[in-house]
Amino acid sequence: MAERETLGFIGLGLMGRPMALNLIKAGYTLVVHSRSRGPVDALANAGARVAGSPADVAREATVVITMVPDSPDVELVLAGPNGVFEGVRPGTVLIDMSSISPVVTRRLAAEAASRGATLLDAPVSGGEIGAVQGTLSIMVGGEAAALERVRPILNAMGNPDRVIHIGESGAGQICKVCNQMAIGGALAVVSELMALATKAGVDPAKVREALMGGFAASRVLEVHGERILKKNFKPGFRAGLYNKDMGIAMETARSHQVPVPVSAVVAQLVGAMVASGRADDDYSGLARVLFDMAGLGA
Numbered sequence: 001m002a003e004r005e006t007l008g009f010i011g012l013g014l015m016g017r018p019m020a021l022n023l024i025k026a027g028y029t030l031v032v033h034s035r036s037r038g039p040v041d042a043l044a045n046a047g048a049r050v051a052g053s054p055a056d057v058a059r060e061a062t063v064v065i066t067m068v069p070d071s072p073d074v075e076l077v078l079a080g081p082n083g084v085f086e087g088v089r090p091g092t093v094l095i096d097m098s099s100i101s102p103v104v105t106r107r108l109a110a111e112a113a114s115r116g117a118t119l120l121d122a123p124v125s126g127g128e129i130g131a132v133q134g135t136l137s138i139m140v141g142g143e144a145a146a147l148e149r150v151r152p153i154l155n156a157m158g159n160p161d162r163v164i165h166i167g168e169s170g171a172g173q174i175c176k177v178c179n180q181m182a183i184g185g186a187l188a189v190v191s192e193l194m195a196l197a198t199k200a201g202v203d204p205a206k207v208r209e210a211l212m213g214g215f216a217a218s219r220v221l222e223v224h225g226e227r228i229l230k231k232n233f234k235p236g237f238r239a240g241l242y243n244k245d246m247g248i249a250m251e252t253a254r255s256h257q258v259p260v261p262v263s264a265v266v267a268q269l270v271g272a273m274v275a276s277g278r279a280d281d282d283y284s285g286l287a288r289v290l291f292d293m294a295g296l297g298a
Contacts, residue, residue, distance in 0.1 A: 005028065005029075005061075005062045005063045005150075005153065006028075006029045006030075006031065006060060006061050006062050006063075007023055007028050007029065007030050007031070007061055007062075007063050007064075007065065007153065008030075008031045008032070008033075008051070008057035008058060008060065008061030008063065008064035008065065009023065009030055009031070009032045009033075009043075009048075009057075009064075009065045009067070010032070010033045010034065010054050010057055010064065010065070010066045010067070010068070010077055010084070011034055011066055011067040011068040011073075011077070011098070012032060012034035012036070012039035012040060012042075012043060012067075013034075013036075013039070013067070013068075013069070014128050014131075014235070014236075014237075014238075015067055015124070015127075015128060015131045016034070016039075016067035016068075016131075017039045017042065017043070018128070018131040018132040019065075019067060019097070019131050019136075019157045020032060020043055020048070020065075021043070021046055022131075022134045022156055022157050023153065023156055023157065024043070024046050024047050024048060025156075026156035028153070028156070029049075030043070030047070030048040030049070031048065031049045031050075031051050031056075031057050031060045031061050032044075032048045032049070032050060032051065032057070033050070033051045033052070033053065033054055033056070033057050053082040053083075054077045054078070054082060054083050054084045054087070055082045055083060055084065055085075055086040055087035056082075056087060057084065057087070058084040058085075058086070058087035058088040058089070058092065059087040059089075061092070062089075062091070062092055062093070063092065063093045063094075063095065063150055063153060064084055064088070064092060064093075064094050064095070065094075065095045065096075065097060065153075066078070066084075066094070066095070066096045066097065066098060067097045067098055068098050069098065069241060069244070070098070070100060070244055071100040071101045071104040071248075073098070074096055074098050074100050074104065074108065075104060075108065078094070078096075078108055078111075078112075079108065079111060085111065085112070085115060088112070088115055088116075088117045089116075089117075090115070090116030090117065091116065091117070092116075092117040092118075093117070093118050093119075093120065093146050093149060093150050094112055094117055094118065094119040094120070095119075095120045095122050095150060095153075095154075096108070096119060096120070096121050096122065097122050097123060097124055097138070098123065099123045099173070099176050099180075099241075099244075099245050099248070100121075100123075100173060100248070101173065101248055101251065101252070102121075102170035102171075102173040102174050102177075102252060103170075103255075105119075105121045105141070105169060105170045105172075105173050106169050106170045109121070109142065109169040109170075118142065118143055118146040119142060119169070120140055120141065120142035120143070120146055120147060120150070120172070121140070121141040121142060121169065121170060121171075121172040121173050122138050122139065122140045122141075122154065122172055123138075123139055123172055123173060123175070123176035124136040124137065124138050124139070124157075124158065124176075125137040125139070125176070125179050126158075127236040127237045128235075128236040128237065129236060130158075131157070134156065134157055134158065134159075135158065135159045135162075136157055136158035136159065136162070137158060137159060137162035137163075137164075138154050138157070138158040138162065138163045138164070139164055139166050139171075139172040139175035139176055139179070140154070140163065140164065140165050140166060140171075140172050141166050141167055141168060141169050141170050141171035141172030141173060141174070141175075142168070142169045142171075142172070144165055147165050151163060173248075174252065176245070177245075177248060177249045177252050177253075180242070180245045180246060180249055181246075181249050181260065181263045181266075183220060184242075184246060184263060184266035184267075184270070184286075185262050185263065185266060186218055186220035186221070187220050187224055187266075187283070187284060187286055187287075188265070188266050188269060188286065188290070190218075190220055190221050190224060190225050190228070190287075191228065191286055191287035191289075191290040191291070192290055193207065193211075194207075194208075194225070194228050194229070194287060194291075195287070195290050195291050195293075195294040195296055196294075198291075198294075198296055199294055199295075199296060204228075204229060205229050208221060208225045208226075208229065224284040224287075227282065227284045228284060228287040232282075233278075233281040233282045233284060233285035233288070234282060235280060235281060235282045236282050237282060237283055238279065238280055238281070238282070238283065239270060239273050239274055239278055239279050239280070239281050239282065239283040239285060239286070240274055240279035240280065241283075242270055242283035243267075243270045243271060243273075243274045243279070246263070246266065246267040246270050246271075247267070249263055249267070250263070250264065250267055266286075269286055269289050269290070270283070270286060272289050273285060273286055273288070273289050276289070
């Protein structure tokens with residue numbers, strides 16, 4: 001059934017554009033809309049149809065995917081003027097792949113249900129590389145039956161072994177919060193150890209090589225450690241968006257009365273990075289904050 005779906009895709013940014021292209025490559029019929037004209041034209045050239053508004057996307061599609069920056073953007077695209085809810089048909093599955101507040105997710109899911117549609121929250125991990133290669137991890141909250149209907153679609157954008165049903169509506173967003181906390185803690189410590197090795201006169205590249213062979217090995221040390229060594233902070237995931245995600249993490253932890261002192265420090269470091277004018281750098285540029293604090297520069 002999913003192979004015959006007409007898909008809508010709203011939000012063709014750094015992540016959304018390659019994800020949409022992978023759906024076209026998988027043979028799906030795609031209707032697209034985005035605020036920026038350039039990515040829309042690129043998708044049109046690849047075979048997608050262009051819609052004038054989110055509502056128009058919903059009128060044509062049986063499954064609508066959104067990939068936009070923040071909670072207010074999702075609310076505008078779904079519930080705003082000319083939004084998806086104005087054109088959505090009963091039986092449509094909405095898949096929000098943005099990283100947003102679980103509270104907002106649950107509210108929008110309830111509104112979708114009142115219109116006969118189903119909203120899944122399906123945030124991703126893997127960055128631009130994962131989006132381009134179609135190897136994203138996808139964390140899904142919402143109805144299991146709806147997920148099974150759209151699983152082939154998600155498999156076209158992610159690693160099929162990493163499309164995981166986390167639980168009820170909002171659970172996918174909770175999982176993404178946990179993901180960002182885990183990455184942030186590891187990234188801060190990798191940055192610290194690189195600064196320590198450098199200031200102690202030890203080659204940080206050799207330190208990383210040795211650690212990758214032991215229990216300290218991690219994807220953060222592998223990928224972001226290399227970025228730090230090369231001082232390559234070209235954005236795969238912008239610090240400004242990571243700052244937003246850590247804000248959601250702090251809000252979510254507070255609402256559940258869970259103390260997160262380590263993540264709170266990471267959130268402050270990310271905030272310092274953004275405040276210093278580095279919001280458009282890759283979030284691995286957090287290392288520059290710690291190098292600056294150590295008197296090293298980066």
